[in-house]
Amino acid sequence: MREPEREKPHQCSECQKQFKYKSHLLEHIKVHTGEKPYQCLECMKSFKQKTYLLQHMRVHTGEKPYRCSKCLKKFARRSSLTNHKHVHAEKKPHQCLECDKDFSYKSLLLEHMRIHTGEKPYQCLECQKDFKQKIYLIEHMRIHTGEKPHQCSHCLKAFSHRAALKHHMRMHEEKKPHKCSKCLKEFVFKSHLKDHQKTHTGERPYQCSECPKHFAQKPTLINHMRIHTGEKPYQCSECLKEFTTKTYLMGHMVIHREEKPFKCSVCLKSFKRKSQIINHMRVHTGEKKYNCSECLKNFTKRSYLMTHMKRHAEGKSYQCSVCLKDFLYKSCLSRHMTVHKEEKNIVVWSM
16 A cells, blocks of 8 residues: 655745755755855865765765676766666667667757757857857866866876877877888877878978978977967976977976986986987997988987088078178187177277
């Protein structure tokens, strides 16, 4: 025999909603008052109900007490487990009337329907950009806030999106499944292999709109464009010096540290930068990897080659502003300028 339904003697004076227990009414009233008496001691976030605080605390503790009996996956909330169980159910009761696609949840169907309707109900208050799903708006907002909540456990690099972190984590894997057929160099990502292959083909599809220079990779073009715009988005936190690329900033940062972690195994000389020890090792190996295309002379450093190439140039790059004499090298011009300084001193002394 079915029990008679219990009365709901406690009524909200604001919306007339009724409750069986007075405690439930008191909790409900906070919806109208906006009161949030339960505060998290970790992040100071406040909640209307104690149960919400308890659920939130699992973000900090990592506790996931609800486990799926099918795949043993764990969840912090019972509602998340209930939603997850639909994954294992063969039946997908919610069908799209436009394309007949089936969904386990009604919420997924509603999100899917926006593909057909074009509806974008979530708008960014900063730039007025619209999004189909709330999660896309939340991820987009990190562009404005600078928030990067997803951090790599290996190198501590932070990311705005979980997908970007997952992609990055593959960099730390030993497995490199994509191999170049020309030089046998291996890569973690297929996209990196495709970029690398352009070094063999000479293909440079990305052209600068300001000058005729071409580039093999789009990020290289973006970095190059900062030469024309003058943009330097990367700033040193120690001396506030600004740089056009993150690579230049990282290279600069070693100036501020005393340690020299890169040691030569032959002469035990230490260096702050990896690039410095690579260049130094050529002193011992005799390797000269930079070749002059004009006279085939070889050099240990790129800077030496660039200096040498000026000998083949038709013009002379550095001109004295006093006597208009031309010089191949800046160092020669600097030495020459002392002549004019001495002449000036002589004239002053004679007066």
